[in-house]
Amino acid sequence: MLTPQTEAELAAIVAKAEGPFRVQGGGTRPIGAASNATVLTTRALAGVELYEPGALTLVVKAGTPLSEVEALLTAEGQRLPFEPMDHRGMLGTTGTPTIGGVFAANVSGPRRIQAGAARDYLLGVRFVDGRGKVLRNGGRVMKNVTGYDLVKLMAGSFGTLGVLTEVALKVLPDTATTATLTLPGLDDVTAVKALSRALGSPFEVTGAAHRPHGPDSQPQTLLRLEGSEKSVAYRASELAKILAPFGTLDIMHDTASSLKIWRDIRDVAPFQVADGDVWRLSVKPSDAPGVVAQIPRAQALYDWGGGLIWLLVPPGTAADRVRAPLATVAGHATMIRGADAGPAFHPLDPTVQSLHHALRQKFDPRGLFNPSLMGQAA
Amino acid sequence: MEMPRPNPQILARKSELIARLSKVLPSDAVISDPVETRAYECDALTAYKCPPLAAVLPSSTQEVSDVLRICHDMGVPVVPRGSGTSLAGGALPTEDSVILGVARLNEVLDTDYDNRFIRVQSGRTNLSVTGAVEQDGFFYAPDPSSQLACAIAGNIAMNSGGAHCLKYGVTTNNLLGVTMVLMDGTVIELGGAHLDAAGYDLLGLICGSEGQLGVVTEATLRILHKPEGARPVLMGFDSNEVAGQCVSDIIKAGVLPVAIEFMDRPCIRACEAFAKAGYPDCEALLIVEVEGSDAEIDEQLETIMQIAQSHNPVELRQSTSAEESAKIWLGRKSAFGAMGQINDYMCLDGTIPVNELPFVLKRIGEMSAEFGLDVANVFHAGDGNMHPLILFDANKPGDLERCEALGAEILKLCVEVGGCLTGEHGVGIEKRDLMVDQYAPEDLGIQMAVKDVFDPNWLLNPAKVFPLAASEPHRIAAE
Numbered sequence: 001m002l003t004p005q006t007e008a009e010l011a012a013i014v015a016k017a018e019g020p021f022r023v024q025g026g027g028t029r030p031i032g033a034a035s036n037a038t039v040l041t042t043r044a045l046a047g048v049e050l051y052e053p054g055a056l057t058l059v060v061k062a063g064t065p066l067s068e069v070e071a072l073l074t075a076e077g078q079r080l081p082f083e084p085m086d087h088r089g090m091l092g093t094t095g096t097p098t099i100g101g102v103f104a105a106n107v108s109g110p111r112r113i114q115a116g117a118a119r120d121y122l123l124g125v126r127f128v129d130g131r132g133k134v135l136r137n138g139g140r141v142m143k144n145v146t147g148y149d150l151v152k153l154m155a156g157s158f159g160t161l162g163v164l165t166e167v168a169l170k171v172l173p174d175t176a177t178t179a180t181l182t183l184p185g186l187d188d189v190t191a192v193k194a195l196s197r198a199l200g201s202p203f204e205v206t207g208a209a210h211r212p213h214g215p216d217s218q219p220q221t222l223l224r225l226e227g228s229e230k231s232v233a234y235r236a237s238e239l240a241k242i243l244a245p246f247g248t249l250d251i252m253h254d255t256a257s258s259l260k261i262w263r264d265i266r267d268v269a270p271f272q273v274a275d276g277d278v279w280r281l282s283v284k285p286s287d288a289p290g291v292v293a294q295i296p297r298a299q300a301l302y303d304w305g306g307g308l309i310w311l312l313v314p315p316g317t318a319a320d321r322v323r324a325p326l327a328t329v330a331g332h333a334t335m336i337r338g339a340d341a342g343p344a345f346h347p348l349d350p351t352v353q354s355l356h357h358a359l360r361q362k363f364d365p366r367g368l369f370n371p372s373l374m375g376q377a378a
Numbered sequence: 379m380e381m382p383r384p385n386p387q388i389l390a391r392k393s394e395l396i397a398r399l400s401k402v403l404p405s406d407a408v409i410s411d412p413v414e415t416r417a418y419e420c421d422a423l424t425a426y427k428c429p430p431l432a433a434v435l436p437s438s439t440q441e442v443s444d445v446l447r448i449c450h451d452m453g454v455p456v457v458p459r460g461s462g463t464s465l466a467g468g469a470l471p472t473e474d475s476v477i478l479g480v481a482r483l484n485e486v487l488d489t490d491y492d493n494r495f496i497r498v499q500s501g502r503t504n505l506s507v508t509g510a511v512e513q514d515g516f517f518y519a520p521d522p523s524s525q526l527a528c529a530i531a532g533n534i535a536m537n538s539g540g541a542h543c544l545k546y547g548v549t550t551n552n553l554l555g556v557t558m559v560l561m562d563g564t565v566i567e568l569g570g571a572h573l574d575a576a577g578y579d580l581l582g583l584i585c586g587s588e589g590q591l592g593v594v595t596e597a598t599l600r601i602l603h604k605p606e607g608a609r610p611v612l613m614g615f616d617s618n619e620v621a622g623q624c625v626s627d628i629i630k631a632g633v634l635p636v637a638i639e640f641m642d643r644p645c646i647r648a649c650e651a652f653a654k655a656g657y658p659d660c661e662a663l664l665i666v667e668v669e670g671s672d673a674e675i676d677e678q679l680e681t682i683m684q685i686a687q688s689h690n691p692v693e694l695r696q697s698t699s700a701e702e703s704a705k706i707w708l709g710r711k712s713a714f715g716a717m718g719q720i721n722d723y724m725c726l727d728g729t730i731p732v733n734e735l736p737f738v739l740k741r742i743g744e745m746s747a748e749f750g751l752d753v754a755n756v757f758h759a760g761d762g763n764m765h766p767l768i769l770f771d772a773n774k775p776g777d778l779e780r781c782e783a784l785g786a787e788i789l790k791l792c793v794e795v796g797g798c799l800t801g802e803h804g805v806g807i808e809k810r811d812l813m814v815d816q817y818a819p820e821d822l823g824i825q826m827a828v829k830d831v832f833d834p835n836w837l838l839n840p841a842k843v844f845p846l847a848a849s850e851p852h853r854i855a856a857e
Contacts, residue, residue: 052733054625076630120547135824136818137824143548145801145802148587153578172634200491230677283572304573346576352568359578359828362824
């Protein structure tokens, strides 16, 4: 394992490299084909460069532990709005998640539907490309259209275009109160309709999930409200009115319990210990129940108003089986945990795939970074 | 502003080009008469003009693809154009280029409230997207001040913002998918009604690429339900430092206003003279707007008013009616018109870290005196996006040059304090040569390598974004 202590050392390692690397932060999200390549980790590139709570901006080295970033923000009453998932429970990993890893995998939790994804909060990057050059894009201000937005390109590229060394991000104020509203007993189709009704209201729902097998194996549809106590109470009562056709809304005002519920949804707790492969599908919410119904012996957990499907399937279920419904429905499916050869990342349209390939050639001409990940053609 | 010399071989083949374009487009969609092409000689950066070889107005993705394939075959540069409202010269043609206008692509293709998106053709104007859904209580969030005229295609090309992006983000945060035509005529789909497309975030890369990577013909946009209400509060302060501190304190207090607008004294005076909005004559003015139900607004404004009080405002006025709200916004919204009445002006667009505001305003004041040109500042304070307006007289020899030189110095200042050259207008030709002040050669090199991937022949809007000297090797290699 190579653990460069500085950006310059990292750049020198890459410039002189002959073989491929497995690029890692804390190594807690090993998604996609395993590889025997030398691990190159950014974990020693840690530390806060700048934090301006009054400007909602944070600049931090990529290897900084996520927990340190979160503690720093909490102390100022702020937070990462996109609520990144902790993959350790799901994948049985034991490392320390880093902020760079969060952005490299574009990890976003339940609040993605209202606040946006990790990539929406990434303002600037420094990274080392495959030629060993230190490059910079974006900056530390919220509005910036100066040149191409390579910041977005780097987010979610799983280390295949370069090794992140520093990220600048936008943060937001934390909220005082969290409440959870639940509807019992809805089938998947009706549940997604109820979630859509809530998300199409002005009441700023920040979480919208459905568990076909909730407590006592009964279906449970969940909504989250965050804000001041008064505002949350008001929005909960308004939502109870507009959701009346779907049943009686149970309103849980206890913030601590709500935080636990949504952390479990974020980390897909029900599938962590269950036996089987886990897939993550993104589709238009109203398409979701139909997609799930077409996959044999699948158990689902819906987040993002239905648009994000977490799927538990029997071990070794073929990738083609899971992806079959996506032949006619727009979306994509990623194998998060599983034994099948995959590919883990969703195959791409051939023209788009050739653009991926050509970009990769420019950023990493020698194919050093995570060569087995991403970018397969359909 | 230097532009590449027109290619004489292309100029010589004009009639052949027109003949080929006329085979794939209806006759009224190919404009080649030199009198008519004058309509496309510039965008809203009117200081620079050059009529194109021809302009085409396709009505479908297929027609866009046909046009691009022909131009690709013949090696003719193409300059995509939305509504031509760019303040940065993003749609400025060269003599040997074809303007590809998307104005006829203006249909709504799909409106889906359950899944909260609208699919439109890209020539549709920004405001008319909201217009298509507002009867059902929905809106499209990005609201650039040219929203009545500007096209979604241009919004995507420049990643446009607006006054409300502190809460709702800019175009890239509200764009879900596109149909895009590459320069060789290939049509690709990126993203869609689902979130986070598979593979690399090419959608994020396209957004803000200034029409250099492809021509977007259709877009899937996120729509939201309108808030129940909104209410502004007006605050006047006797120093920029105090106003800046007030902004920072509001943000730190955990309130997230939907907009925080800042105006300095020259701007306040001009707006007041023009719009009679009842603004106090003071050093700095803030308009802070929050959203929600009446009770929620009351609660947020209580916090905001308390913070404002602690900074001894010379004026603190909360709107109590729709009329008062409109009046508070009236002055701000007429800022550009008010300036236009006094003088010619150049509108800058740098962004700075919010905490640098007092220092930057002080420096701008000093530079203004040095150059002998007045500068008025209007500013999205919540996100640091400044719009200094430099006043000059276009009829006075040397004034434009002096104005451009001052503008460049102000933008360099923005970069020096940790900000950037452009927050929402784009680079275009206007800030092209300043890119070396923000980025090292290698940083520009990797961006140009991305253009090499999407448009290897450098035919799409080739003379923009990158300094000509930097892009020359790429452009020559492509020939």
